[in-house]
Amino acid sequence: MSRPELQAPPEIYYGDTEAKKYTNNSRIQQIQADMTYRALELLNLPPDESAFVLDIGCGSGLSGEILDEQGHVWVGVDVAPSMLEVAFEREVEGDLFLQDIGQGFGFRPGSFDAAISISVIQWLLNAETSHPTSSPPHRLTRFFTTLFAALRNPSRAVLQFYPTSDDQIQLITSIAQKAGFGGGIVVDYPNSNKARKVFLCLFVGGGGGSQQMPKGLEDEGQESEGRAMFEKRRERQSKSKSGKRKSIKDKDWILKKKQLYRQRGKNNVPHDSKYTGRKRKPVF
Ligand SMILES: C[S@@+](CC[C@H](N)C(=O)[O-])C[C@H]1O[C@@H](n2cnc3c(N)ncnc32)[C@H](O)[C@@H]1O
Numbered sequence: 001m002s003r004p005e006l007q008a009p010p011e012i013y014y015g016d017t018e019a020k021k022y023t024n025n026s027r028i029q030q031i032q033a034d035m036t037y038r039a040l041e042l043l044n045l046p047p048d049e050s051a052f053v054l055d056i057g058c059g060s061g062l063s064g065e066i067l068d069e070q071g072h073v074w075v076g077v078d079v080a081p082s083m084l085e086v087a088f089e090r091e092v093e094g095d096l097f098l099q100d101i102g103q104g105f106g107f108r109p110g111s112f113d114a115a116i117s118i119s120v121i122q123w124l125l126n127a128e129t130s131h132p133t134s135s136p137p138h139r140l141t142r143f144f145t146t147l148f149a150a151l152r153n154p155s156r157a158v159l160q161f162y163p164t165s166d167d168q169i170q171l172i173t174s175i176a177q178k179a180g181f182g183g184g185i186v187v188d189y190p191n192s193n194k195a196r197k198v199f200l201c202l203f204v205g206g207g208g209g210s211q212q213m214p215k216g217l218e219d220e221g222q223e224s225e226g227r228a229m230f231e232k233r234r235e236r237q238s239k240s241k242s243g244k245r246k247s248i249k250d251k252d253w254i255l256k257k258k259q260l261y262r263q264r265g266k267n268n269v270p271h272d273s274k275y276t277g278r279k280r281k282p283v284f
Contacts, residue, residue, distance in 0.1 A: 022060065023059075023060040035118050036063040038160075039199065042186060042201050044214070050073060051072050053073070054147075056101055057078055059080070061092035067094070076092070078096070103139075110152040114155055114157065137171070140175040144178075154206040156202060158199055161200065182202070182204075185199070185200060186198075186201045186213075186214055189219050190216065
């Protein structure tokens with residue numbers, strides 16, 4: 001079977017109206033959500049624990065909402081003020097930083113349990129100016145070295161992106177490896193033009209074999225031509241035997257969130273008490 005064309009990234013929007021349009025487009029919402037669920041799966045975080053996650057190129061917080069739903073605490077960075085403005089208006093839970101990731105991060109070493117990035121890092125392949133230190137390899141090097149430092153050992157970063165050639169994949173993976181990361185590329189649905197997705201799955205530490213390279217998802221017969229595959233698979237996986245998603249929003253999670261709100265200076269955060277996070281009996 002011939003290899004399908006590499007996909008072009010969806011158009012990127014920076015204006016105020018475009019940022020809102022991007023966020024309210026239900027198809028975009030669905031695609032970003034599906035890829036975030038898959039990135040979380042590839043992160044392989046300990047089950048039923050809340051993690052501190054960096055969302056790289058968080059945009060208006062579509063991926064961040066999934067992190068919330070899954071009980072994680074997150075920090076988002078993005079270069080577009082208009083996208084962050086929409087995230088702020090939508091009252092997302094994550095702390096937001098306006099930042100060009102090509103300049104590198106300034107986080108304290110070992111700050112994050114994990115990092116995700118959905119549909120972002122292909123933009124680092126465009127030179128910002130003709131200045132030599134703004135070339136894609138320079139920007140990628142700053143990005144990966146500072147990301148490596150910001151992650152704790154062991155941990156993972158999963159970055160979905162839209163390469164337009166194998167050379168781009170090669171450039172990105174080689175710079176990530178030079179920065180210290182293990183891991184590599186995972187391709188889901190490699191033979192489907194529509195559903196094919198490329199994930200850079202990076203490991204920090206785990207030299208003792210604790211980090212195993214995940215496998216890409218394979219095409220499933222008739223369904224191979226659309227996002228239906230992602231969706232159906234996610235529904236199958238995310239439900240417990242009772243048919244409900246398991247919640248990890250326990251007492252620890254609630255206390256962490258309340259602490260975060262207090263740090264941000266939010267008023268009216270309820271006091272912690274022995275009743276915090278208690279299970280209520282169903283009311284009939
Ligand atoms: C397709 S959007 C994805 C947004 C978000 N991850 C989501 O799931 O909806 C790509 C985002 O990457 C951001 N971006 C592009 N280049 C960037 C850079 N150099 N530094 C930080 N963010 C960047 C854009 O501003 C935009 O918000």
